[in-house]
Amino acid sequence: MINFTEFTLSNGLRVMVHEDHTVQIAVMNILYDVGSRDEHPDKTGFAHLFEHLMFGGSKNIPSYDEPLQRVGGENNAFTNTDITNYYLTVPASNIETGFWLESDRMMSLSFDPKVLEVQRKVVIEEFKQRYLNQPYGDVWLKLRPLTYKVHPYSWATIGKEISHIENATLDDVKDFFFKYYTPSNAILVVAGNVTVDQVKKLSEKWFGPIASPKLAHRNLPLEPKQITKRFMEVEADVPANAFYKAWHMPGRFHQDYYAADLLSDVLSRGQSSILYQKLVKEKEIFTSISSFVMGTIDPGLLVMSGRLKEGIRLEDAESEIGEIISSVLSSGVHEGDLEKVKNQAESTLEFGEIEVMNRAMNLAFAKLSGDANLVNEEGARINAVTTDQILSVAKEILQESNASTMYYRAKK
Amino acid sequence: MLDRTIAPPFTRSTFFELISPVQITLRNGLNVYTISGGNQSVIKIEILIKGGRWTEKHFGAAYFSGSLLSKGTSKKSSFEIAQIFDQYGAHLEINPGMDMVSIVLYTLNKNLQPTLSLLYELLTDAAFPEKELAQTKSIYQQNLKVNNEKTSFLASKLIRANLFGKNHPYGKELEEGDVNAITRDMLHQHVQAQFGDFLIIASGQVTDREQKLIQETFSNIPIKASTASVHANDALKPYRQIQEKEGSLQSSLRSAKEIISRTHPDYPSVLFLTHVLGGYFGSRLMKNIREEKGLTYGIYASYNTLKHKQYLVIGADVNKENLELTFDEIKKELARLYSEPVPLDELDTARNHFIGSLQSEMTTPFAHADKLKSTLLYNLPEGFYQTLINRIDQLTDEDLMETASKYFQGDSFFEVAVG
Numbered sequence A: 001m002i003n004f005t006e007f008t009l010s011n012g013l014r015v016m017v018h019e020d021h022t023v024q025i026a027v028m029n030i031l032y033d034v035g036s037r038d039e040h041p042d043k044t045g046f047a048h049l050f051e052h053l054m055f056g057g058s059k060n061i062p063s064y065d066e067p068l069q070r071v072g073g074e075n076n077a078f079t080n081t082d083i084t085n086y087y088l089t090v091p092a093s094n095i096e097t098g099f100w101l102e103s104d105r106m107m108s109l110s111f112d113p114k115v116l117e118v119q120r121k122v123v124i125e126e127f128k129q130r131y132l133n134q135p136y137g138d139v140w141l142k143l144r145p146l147t148y149k150v151h152p153y154s155w156a157t158i159g160k161e162i163s164h165i166e167n168a169t170l171d172d173v174k175d176f177f178f179k180y181y182t183p184s185n186a187i188l189v190v191a192g193n194v195t196v197d198q199v200k201k202l203s204e205k206w207f208g209p210i211a212s213p214k215l216a217h218r219n220l221p222l223e224p225k226q227i228t229k230r231f232m233e234v235e236a237d238v239p240a241n242a243f244y245k246a247w248h249m250p251g252r253f254h255q256d257y258y259a260a261d262l263l264s265d266v267l268s269r270g271q272s273s274i275l276y277q278k279l280v281k282e283k284e285i286f287t288s289i290s291s292f293v294m295g296t297i298d299p300g301l302l303v304m305s306g307r308l309k310e311g312i313r314l315e316d317a318e319s320e321i322g323e324i325i326s327s328v329l330s331s332g333v334h335e336g337d338l339e340k341v342k343n344q345a346e347s348t349l350e351f352g353e354i355e356v357m358n359r360a361m362n363l364a365f366a367k368l369s370g371d372a373n374l375v376n377e378e379g380a381r382i383n384a385v386t387t388d389q390i391l392s393v394a395k396e397i398l399q400e401s402n403a404s405t406m407y408y409r410a411k412k
Numbered sequence B: 001m002l003d004r005t006i007a008p009p010f011t012r013s014t015f016f017e018l019i020s021p022v023q024i025t026l027r028n029g030l031n032v033y034t035i036s037g038g039n040q041s042v043i044k045i046e047i048l049i050k051g052g053r054w055t056e057k058h059f060g061a062a063y064f065s066g067s068l069l070s071k072g073t074s075k076k077s078s079f080e081i082a083q084i085f086d087q088y089g090a091h092l093e094i095n096p097g098m099d100m101v102s103i104v105l106y107t108l109n110k111n112l113q114p115t116l117s118l119l120y121e122l123l124t125d126a127a128f129p130e131k132e133l134a135q136t137k138s139i140y141q142q143n144l145k146v147n148n149e150k151t152s153f154l155a156s157k158l159i160r161a162n163l164f165g166k167n168h169p170y171g172k173e174l175e176e177g178d179v180n181a182i183t184r185d186m187l188h189q190h191v192q193a194q195f196g197d198f199l200i201i202a203s204g205q206v207t208d209r210e211q212k213l214i215q216e217t218f219s220n221i222p223i224k225a226s227t228a229s230v231h232a233n234d235a236l237k238p239y240r241q242i243q244e245k246e247g248s249l250q251s252s253l254r255s256a257k258e259i260i261s262r263t264h265p266d267y268p269s270v271l272f273l274t275h276v277l278g279g280y281f282g283s284r285l286m287k288n289i290r291e292e293k294g295l296t297y298g299i300y301a302s303y304n305t306l307k308h309k310q311y312l313v314i315g316a317d318v319n320k321e322n323l324e325l326t327f328d329e330i331k332k333e334l335a336r337l338y339s340e341p342v343p344l345d346e347l348d349t350a351r352n353h354f355i356g357s358l359q360s361e362m363t364t365p366f367a368h369a370d371k372l373k374s375t376l377l378y379n380l381p382e383g384f385y386q387t388l389i390n391r392i393d394q395l396t397d398e399d400l401m402e403t404a405s406k407y408f409q410g411d412s413f414f415e416v417a418v419g
Helices: A046-053 A065-070 A092-107 A113-132 A139-147 A162-166 A170-180 A196-206 A257-268 A274-282 A314-331 A335-352 A356-368 A374-384 A387-397 B061-068 B078-087 B109-125 B130-147 B151-164 B176-181 B184-194 B208-218 B267-278 B284-292 B320-339 B344-361 B365-377 B384-394 B397-407
Strands: A005-008 A014-019 A025-032 A074-079 A084-091 A186-192 A230-236 A242-249 A286-293 A300-308 A403-410 B022-025 B031-036 B042-049 B091-096 B101-108 B198-204 B240-243 B250-258 B296-305 B310-319 B414-418
Touching: A014 A196, A014 A356, A025 A092, A025 A356, A046 A074, A046 A084, A046 A113, A046 A162, A046 A170, A065 A074, A065 A092, A065 B344, A074 B344, A084 A092, A084 A356, A084 B344, A092 A186, A092 A196, A113 A162, A113 A170, A113 B250, A113 B284, A113 B296, A113 B310, A139 A230, A139 A242, A139 A403, A186 A196, A186 A356, A242 A314, A242 A387, A257 A274, A257 A286, A257 A300, A257 A314, A257 A335, A257 A374, A257 A387, A274 A286, A274 A300, A274 A314, A274 B078, A286 B130, A300 A314, A314 A387, A314 A403, A335 A374, A335 A387, A335 B042, A335 B078, A335 B101, A356 A374, B022 B208, B031 B208, B031 B365, B042 B109, B042 B365, B061 B091, B061 B101, B061 B130, B061 B184, B078 B109, B101 B109, B109 B208, B130 B176, B130 B184, B151 B240, B151 B250, B151 B310, B151 B414, B198 B208, B198 B365, B250 B320, B267 B284, B267 B296, B267 B310, B267 B320, B267 B344, B267 B384, B267 B397, B284 B296, B284 B310, B284 B320, B310 B320, B320 B397, B320 B414, B344 B384, B344 B397
Parallel strands: A014 A186, A230 A403, B031 B198, B240 B414
Antiparallel strands: A005 A014, A025 A084, A025 A186, A074 A084, A242 A300, A242 A403, A286 A300, B022 B031, B042 B101, B042 B198, B091 B101, B250 B310, B250 B414, B296 B310
């Protein structure tokens, strides 16, 4: 149970406070409701590049990191398809430094051309280090455009290609900032050894004066229902064949999301799961296998992926997986297996709340659904899922016509 | 009107307090430490066995005996074991390391009893079934092949080999042939000789009930001292080695040297210099190599500690054509540490950041348990962290230059690059 108080400033900034006086620190999490799904198809990778620029100094403060480090603070950020999230930790008595820094960069950046030049290079190195210079690193660069034909989930957050990052201009930076980095497009969570009163005063003081322009309405193309199966084959210099299959499924805040999530857990969570036992242990088809849901806000994917044992054909691996799916579709999942993954989910939720920073992030994300209390209802929603519901979402999702398959072949 | 150019006032504190552990010694001599804290009904049980790679007679025995503990006992198959942990939503993590084998159980308090008694069974009755060993080996071999495609993995492996020597436990890495040579007998032998020497750290919600459960479960297990091993490494001279890897887009580089231990009087200044050099986002290497030149996504310097040795390492991934430049710049930054005093502004920032992040780490009982673990493993004196903070708080720019000239000479570092 995460207790919280929420209020909204007149400029539209949503603020939440979670008091926890057992820790000596205070944390601040700012979620901006913008991700790579909001990018132009010819300027991909921009939301993430922009995240880097947020550390290049703001209107009144030449450096973001230095003053925070000076008061004993730490910070970081991440970007995904849906959101850009910034977070910091400070000794509780220095929380005002967080307000000062975050409000100034929400008000305006420095827009220093040198910062863009350097961060462009840094992000290109990141692109190479994480996606090109790793075995299997480019899987999602290839699988995304196979699964999404019109929705912007068809490109990865890092971007479609390096040239898009090379071509970003300072005008793009300014447009993006004034469009998305506004108070009403952000959710601020302050947690830890703070009080509601204190956070109210500091929020008014530092964020209150920021003007909020009208928000551009998000209008993303809907991905049409997939009606025929898709297939792609890739060959690369990797030591083993790998198999990927992705099915369209509902988004993170849809009522069927939990059933689909539990379905993927029944299939592959833990070493006693069906896929691991049958295909890694009994038949020795795969050396590793997992299934998971992407958890995106717009309709997402349920994915199965695995690396094949040497000497096993990809075609055979696929038909083995097919058999398991058929048996789930014809006889559903066992009551006992559902019970098991619910217990695992309960444990994950409980462990996930140990860190105060995690609680703050979860609150911010839940608020994005429209109701922050979702954070406290997840356990009950997971528990309410029945084997019938799982069978019905399985029938909905696990159809060949709804699937994209990729053979990632090892070059001999 | 609010003046946004002026930073709000701030306070600093050098206070550092760890939750004091409760120590009990069971009648078999087993030491159990408990750290109680947090509001969630969860508990973490860590078993630390003095049976890592350092203690092996057969290379790989520690890794495979550790990994296979959960793969079958005389009464249960690997499936039955996995089924029980999964059923209770518990999570078992086994990390066979250089010095210790660590086994960690994460569970909800309400499920402690059944999962703990299974853990006891794994420790006392592991069977190492032939089939499980074969499967684990074959999966290991494939993972090894994948890792050998990663320049960062190869660079880390190479730097340790050059630093400690290819025959030293800290310098070698399991290769295909070593894995093939492992037999069940070697695993049984290793467990017999080494796995009787361990301690337990429990953290999270630990009340009398949990204490009692741990006590009841483990008080009959025979505890015996493991055999001590001695490994000497040759005195090697620093050099640079570049290893080509066809088709790679970047090179992973590492610079490293052996360094003093945590109980040495120069440790606080060495650790702090490492922080200034490459320990945080505002460090000199990050500023120079990433934020000014854009040569890398990230560069770091860190102090790594093992039971019998410690080393400093600097690492980054850069474009091949920038390799020479990066090595040169690293040398320049090392030289700057002993040739110029650290400006007071930078000293303040780095110091506050160092102390603040150490304090901020301590938000969960698990973090407190990790500090206790270090204290026990490396025989650190009482109040080690508070003393460290106090010492760092008092360091002057002169102290730092003196320490830097002793330990941060560029030509004392081994250098490797793979890519």
